[in-house]
Amino acid sequence: MKLTTKIFIGLFGGIVVGLFLQNNPDIANTFIKPFGVLFLNLIKMLIVPLVFSSLIVGAASIGDIKTLGRIGGKTLAYYLFTTAFAVTIGIILSKVINPGLGLSMPVNINTIAAKDAPPIIDILLNIIPKNPLRGMVEGNMLQIITFALFLGIGTTSLPEDKSKPFISFFDSLAEIMYKITGLIMALAPIGVFGLITPVVASNGMAVLLPLLKVIGAVYIGCLIQTLFVYCVTVKVFAKYSPIKFLKGILPAATMAFSTTSSSGTLPVSIRCIENNIGVSNKIASFVLPLGATINMGGTALYQGVCAMFVAQIYGVDLTISQMTTIVLTSTLGAIGTAGIPGGGLIMLSVVLASVGLPLEGITLIAGIDRILDMARTSINVVGDLAASTVIAATENELKDVKTIQVNMIH
Ligand code: ASP
Numbered sequence: 335m336k337l338t339t340k341i342f343i344g345l346f347g348g349i350v351v352g353l354f355l356q357n358n359p360d361i362a363n364t365f366i367k368p369f370g371v372l373f374l375n376l377i378k379m380l381i382v383p384l385v386f387s388s389l390i391v392g393a394a395s396i397g398d399i400k401t402l403g404r405i406g407g408k409t410l411a412y413y414l415f416t417t418a419f420a421v422t423i424g425i426i427l428s429k430v431i432n433p434g435l436g437l438s439m440p441v442n443i444n445t446i447a448a449k450d451a452p453p454i455i456d457i458l459l460n461i462i463p464k465n466p467l468r469g470m471v472e473g474n475m476l477q478i479i480t481f482a483l484f485l486g487i488g489t490t491s492l493p494e495d496k497s498k499p500f501i502s503f504f505d506s507l508a509e510i511m512y513k514i515t516g517l518i519m520a521l522a523p524i525g526v527f528g529l530i531t532p533v534v535a536s537n538g539m540a541v542l543l544p545l546l547k548v549i550g551a552v553y554i555g556c557l558i559q560t561l562f563v564y565c566v567t568v569k570v571f572a573k574y575s576p577i578k579f580l581k582g583i584l585p586a587a588t589m590a591f592s593t594t595s596s597s598g599t600l601p602v603s604i605r606c607i608e609n610n611i612g613v614s615n616k617i618a619s620f621v622l623p624l625g626a627t628i629n630m631g632g633t634a635l636y637q638g639v640c641a642m643f644v645a646q647i648y649g650v651d652l653t654i655s656q657m658t659t660i661v662l663t664s665t666l667g668a669i670g671t672a673g674i675p676g677g678g679l680i681m682l683s684v685v686l687a688s689v690g691l692p693l694e695g696i697t698l699i700a701g702i703d704r705i706l707d708m709a710r711t712s713i714n715v716v717g718d719l720a721a722s723t724v725i726a727a728t729e730n731e732l733k734d735v736k737t738i739q740v741n742m743i744h
Pocket of ligand 1: 594595596597630633671672673674675676677678679707710711714
């Protein structure tokens, strides 16, 4: 049986068993969740060395600063444009679906303090690490990326005899990380089962029903973003079949759905995009680690929906300029959102604060956040993969892949 099929069995098995255990979520949390946590930890173990080494090699192999600037510019433009589009979809959908109608917010409940989320300016200033080693130890992905990019740029301006040993070392490190990913992926069906079962068991229908419209808006929005933004750009700019694209990236999207972590999905995304879509290692190792950290179309869409939802339950009528502020804050905030489970929920307080909406609204959403996180993380990852395909095509770095290697272990 193919690995993707097995992962799907793990996913659906987890949903079925989770529904079955709805009245006893403790059983799922005690006996099944540890398998998911174990799998997640194995994947997380690879993230820092993988992002660091693959970005150094990616930036160095692009060759010269001019090309690096061009590819970096295209990547950023794609990410920012599609993210802004995603928030707008979220806002429009909420205007149509009105998820907050009929709900009113209970008062006097604990709130997530605004101090949990740093101001946007701090996020932007902190991109430069004062101490890169500390950034690495703390797993601060933005700082790791910045330092790796500087190292990559530095190596391109050295003579080859000086830069080669350095690049070879990190090239070899990245290859080792890909290899280990392949081994760990054999455990993915069990890991996915272990991650999904407790989520379904603890989020029974009673929790979900009152907020079904929010869930619906986020899921429909994610579908629209995938089909009308990511698939269309893949078709138009890369002349690549959207069906083939979706089929090829399915393992990464499933991983994102069950782990709710873009960073955690990165090793699988890199393998999918190279083996199944045909994007060169040079582009994949530059665009994907960057995307896993700064590109969050799904998260931005979710923030658009949630901001409108909070406005509706408090009876606040947002003006056009406030909605524009939401688009801007969500798009910039996405850069600072960590690609980890629940990262977007923290950033939501920045978005709400930017237009003066009560932060208490977050507590309602927090109850169903995991369900929303599964959808938005998948879309974040699909966006990264679409960007790689589009940029690879425009750089002539997209080769023809005849067969999709669904079994990703080699
Ligand atoms: N979990 C998301 C991700 O890793 C971030 C978020 O919470 O929105 O992409």
